[in-house]
Amino acid sequence: DTASLAGAILLGIKSDVEEEVKGLYQEAGIFHLISISGLHISFIGLSIYKILRKCTGSFGLSGVITGVFLMFYAILCGESVSALRAVIMALVMMTAWYLGRTYDLLSALSLAAILLLLDSPYHLYQAGFQLSFGAVLGICLVSKEFTKAFANENKLLEMVFSNLGIQFTTLPLILYYYCEIPVYSLALNLILVPCMSLVLGSGLFALVLGFFSLSLGKFAGGVMEVLLNLFE
Numbered sequence: 607d608t609a610s611l612a613g614a615i616l617l618g619i620k621s622d623v624e625e626e627v628k629g630l631y632q633e634a635g636i637f638h639l640i641s642i643s644g645l646h647i648s649f650i651g652l653s654i655y656k657i658l659r660k661c662t663g664s665f666g667l668s669g670v671i672t673g674v675f676l677m678f679y680a681i682l683c684g685e686s687v688s689a690l691r692a693v694i695m696a697l698v699m700m701t702a703w704y705l706g707r708t709y710d711l712l713s714a715l716s717l718a719a720i721l722l723l724l725d726s727p728y729h730l731y732q733a734g735f736q737l738s739f740g741a742v743l744g745i746c747l748v749s750k751e752f753t754k755a756f757a758n759e760n761k762l763l764e765m766v767f768s769n770l771g772i773q774f775t776t777l778p779l780i781l782y783y784y785c786e787i788p789v790y791s792l793a794l795n796l797i798l799v800p801c802m803s804l805v806l807g808s809g810l811f812a813l814v815l816g817f818f819s820l821s822l823g824k825f826a827g828g829v830m831e832v833l834l835n836l837f838e
Contacts, residue, residue, distance in 0.1 A: 618683035635791020744775035
């Protein structure tokens with residue numbers, strides 16, 4: 607029952623997801639969980655990078671292999687604007703680590719915008735472009751100020767303000783394009799986003815193990831199935 611959702615989350619194939627389920631996620635303000643976005647790219651990219659770093663001990667080799675994998679992954683998932691934006695930012699981050707330089711989120715976001723708009727200036731008028739970049743701007747500008755003023759190194763408050771910053775910048779766009787307010791989205795994102803690492807990890811294990819044994823693949827995907835049913 608959750609195969610269509612798993613396909614959307616891992617490979618960006620949303621054509622098999624029922625309209626009722628899509629509507630449910632959209633109305634709840636958690637549609638980004640089943641779209642390939644920065645959340646997916648950062649989890650998969652950082653996981654591969656850290657494993658390779660431990661295995662090879664090389665910043666350069668780990669970064670190159672991870673970067674190539676992420677580029678192919680973005681192509682496989684349909685080259686959505688949000689996925690390409692996340693891949694460009696991940697490549698900038700790994701390059702900064704390799705060169706021993708500080709990674710600046712706003713600079714990486716700006717470079718991603720320039721490269722995508724050079725490819726097609728019409729991206730600027732797409733809802734996906736505006737929402738994807740708006741969400742990161744919310745983290746860069748709004749969440750940062752809230753965290754400085756009120757969080758005082760409290761991790762839970764940092765999570766709340768991170769989500770609040772995203773809501774602050776994306777809500778006008780959601781109102782404009784979809785004419786609705788996802789009332790519970792802040793609370794739902796606080797609960798569900800931390801669970802996405804388990805969903806993605808379980809799904810990826812299922813995908814890989816399924817090539818060797820269908821039974822092992824089904825077993826590995828058990829956590830993903832339970833969590834996706836919980837989400838719904």
